[in-house]
Amino acid sequence: MNNMTETNAAGVSAGGFSGWAPIEKSSSQRSQANIIDYDRVCREFSWDAARSQLSGLPNGGVNIAWEAVDRHLGSPTAGVVALRWLRADGQVVEYTYAALAAATNRFANVLRDNGMRVGDRVGVLLGRTPELYIAVLGALKAGCVVSPLFSAFGPEPVRQRLAIAEAAAVVTTAALYRRKIAPIREEVPTLRTVLLTDGGPDGVDLPAAMAAADDHCAPAPTGPEDPALLHFTSGTTGKPKGALHVHGAVLAHRITAGYALDLRAGDVFWCTADPGWVTGMSYGVIAPLCLGATVISDESEFDAKRWYRILDEQRVSVWYTAPTALRMLMRMGDRPPDGTDLSALRFVTSVGEPLNPEVVVWGEHALGHPVHDNWWQTETGAIMIANLAATQVRPGSMGRPLPGIEATTLRRGPDGRAAVTDGAVTSAEPSEVGELALRPGWPSMFRTYWGEPHRYAQCFAGGWYLSGDLARRDTDGYYWFVGRADDVIKSAGHLVGPFEVESTLLEHPAVAEAGVIGTPDPVAGELVKAFVLLRPGYEATEELRADLLAFSRKALGAVAPKTIEFTAALPHTRSGKVMRRLLKARELDLPEGDVSTLEGPS
Incomplete structure (x- = not known):
């Protein structure tokens, strides 16, 4: 098997693959979290027992809307504000x-x-x-x-x-x-x-x-x-x-919101994802209402000053947002605007694409809390792996599997996906890059691709759901995202995870954002190319390009980008992911595929 290079695997003994120091939680943070003893809860957890948390329909059965809304009728929560809608013009509309x-x-x-x-x-x-x-x-x-x-x-x-x-x-x-x-x-x-x-x-x-x-x-x-x-x-x-x-699936929405988002009744919760995307539906609508929280919904698009004002004025206690938005806030500096009060904020978490280590650490300085990354997919329906409120955060890691979730990494074949031999698969060793896989059985697992049962069947092998994402697992069970199987770059015998290269470039003070792809090369197979968006105040000069190349070579060695192209914008999905495949398609003049979720006017 080809593993990541020694340069990329450095830092495991220091708490992870990124080389950033782990962030420990205070005794107060640990004692107030929804899940305190991670190992014990994982050992004792069962989905069957967890079902007792659902109200259930009066005549039996389960309905998401009943669990989110009607279960609260006849209780003190009936009079609590369920939805607080912030209009673009500043007016506020509330529904109990x-x-x-x-x-x-x-x-x-x-x-x-x-x-x-x-x-x-x-x-x-x-x-x-x-x-x-x-x-x-x-x-x-x-x-x-x-x-x-x-x-x-x-x-x-x-x-x-x-x-x-x-x-x-x-x-x-x-x-x-x-x-x-x-x-x-x-x-x-x-x-x-x-x-x-x-x-x-x-x-x-x-x-x-x-x-x-x-x-x-x-x-x-x-x-x-x-x-x-x-x-x-x-x-x-x-x-x-x-x-x-x-x-x-509502059971998984409820349970994972409590564990991964540390959400509870009485919280003021703001999920910035659009409900047209699975995060905005599972955690912007269903989960917080099931738990009796107050949901903040903002009509406007991203504006850094407005977002800080919402966190302050609405006394948001739990905030779930996207790495792209956090990186845009980082461009404003290491502190909120003067006079901003974030004392109500208890937990900050992010999803949409992997969270760069520097954003995690920035959150601790600027927001008073490290940003907690987590991982899941449209197909999983709910958060599967997360950094928890009471446990150590390892910047760059997406965390550990939630209670009730069994995860592993599987050894890969020549195509980069999990190798399947006679229907069987083999788990990868710690620190080895493998395809991230989950044991089926959690309540929010998708049941089919509508009208495409054969496509659905291809997602499973050897008793595992195959995510299509590549990751590494350290010796303590923390998972580290490498890239989509079709994003990973094979260069001169090295497997290069674009996310790791992008994170390194983001450590340079001139870089606001980066997107990394592989371009064909007759000798190396592929060469690493980076597209870089600069921070305000920096100019796209040849001197800066040379400095960035040297900076990345010092940090990454042989897998550093060979070329850097400055760009005025990077293509993102509306959920915040850099569309690397679109960068590659445009670079190589290939079909762009489905771009319906691309940001921009339509």
């Missing part, structure tokens, strides 16, 4: 749990009045507004399958997803309908109903229908294996994949 229950009941009744049946797919194409939360939870309550859609999608990505889902209805605004759905509606023959949150002639006038609807609604008698959510994830070359999740 009781008010949210009534609104979602009305919406469920509207769906039923318009012929929606249990199992019908309902697309939700809305920005971050209260109507989005009401539509999602109301549709789940009615037993429909919700397919969240980015409001910034263009007509073609919307068409693809609605057509694959065979959607019966879509909830949107009049403006979004005219721009994104009307041009493609004839190509989605299953689409019977359009519900418009601001009314209009093109569909059901939702405000009027909601006003006339009953605010009492018996939830559909769904069970734990009934379909609930259809999340789409981009394909590298072809159409997007629809990962189907069930109502029983």
Whole structure:
């Protein structure tokens, strides 16, 4: 097997592969965390026992909306603010749990009045507004399958997803309908109903229908294996994949939010991810409501000063955001704007792409807390591996598997994926690069790719779910991301993880962000090339290029980039990931594949 080079593996004995010193937690931080004794909880945990935390439908069964909203009725939490929506113009709109229950009941009744049946797919194409939360939870309550859609999608990505889902209805605004759905509606023959949150002639006038609807609604008698959510994830070359999740996934949402986000009743929680993406749905909508927290939802896009003001004025206690956003805040310096009060903030965590070590350490100085990385996928439905509130943080590591999750790294074949021989696989040794794999059985594991059972079957081998991500595991069980199997660069006998090279470049004071790819070379196979976005105040000169090359060679040795190209922007998904495959496609003039989740206007 080819392992990472000695240069890249250095620092294991110091607490990890990155070479950054571990961050220890104070006794106060440890004692107040939701999970204190990690090893004991892992030994004793079982999903069957954890199910006692669910309320369950009155007549049996499980429904996500019931667990998120209705379970709180008749308790003191009914009067607690469930959703606090921050409008772009500064106004604030609030819904208590009781008010949210009534609104979602009305919406469920509207769906039923318009012929929606249990199992019908309902697309939700809305920005971050209260109507989005009401539509999602109301549709789940009615037993429909919700397919969240980015409001910034263009007509073609919307068409693809609605057509694959065979959607019966879509909830949107009049403006979004005219721009994104009307041009493609004839190509989605299953689409019977359009519900418009601001009314209009093109569909059901939702405000009027909601006003006339009953605010009492018996939830559909769904069970734990009934379909609930259809999340789409981009394909590298072809159409997007629809990962189907069930109502029983709510148990994993609830449990992992408590463990990985240290979330609890009474918290003010802000997840900055758009609910059109799985993080924004699992942890921006479902999990915090299940636990009785107050959810902050901001209508506006990223603005550093506004975000600091929200953390301060809303007294956010738990914050879940993306590495890209944190790196943009880093550009403002090592401290928040003068007068910013972050004393309410207790826990900071991040997902979307691997978290560079310097961002973890910056968080401790600027926010008062290290940023806690975690790892999961659309397919897993919930957080699988995380840095916890009570345990040591190793900058650059995504942490350890949560209780109830069995993970490993598998030895790889020539194609970089797990080697399967006669249906069997072999675990990699500690510090060896392998494909990250999980033992199936957690409640939020996707149940299929919609309409593509053969594609789904290819995700499993030897009793493991194969993630497609490459990672290393240190001797203490911490996992370290290397890259997607199709991102890793093979150069002159070395396996180069682009994330590790990017993290090294970010340690240079001139670098705001970096994206690394491999380019063909007749001798080495591939050469490492870096695209670098500079911090304000630095100019893209040949002297700076030479300095960056020397800086990276000193840190990385033979696997350092051979060429550096300065760029004004890097392509990101809306969830914050640098789209390395898009950088490579543009560099080599290859097909770009599915770019529907790319940032930018549409």
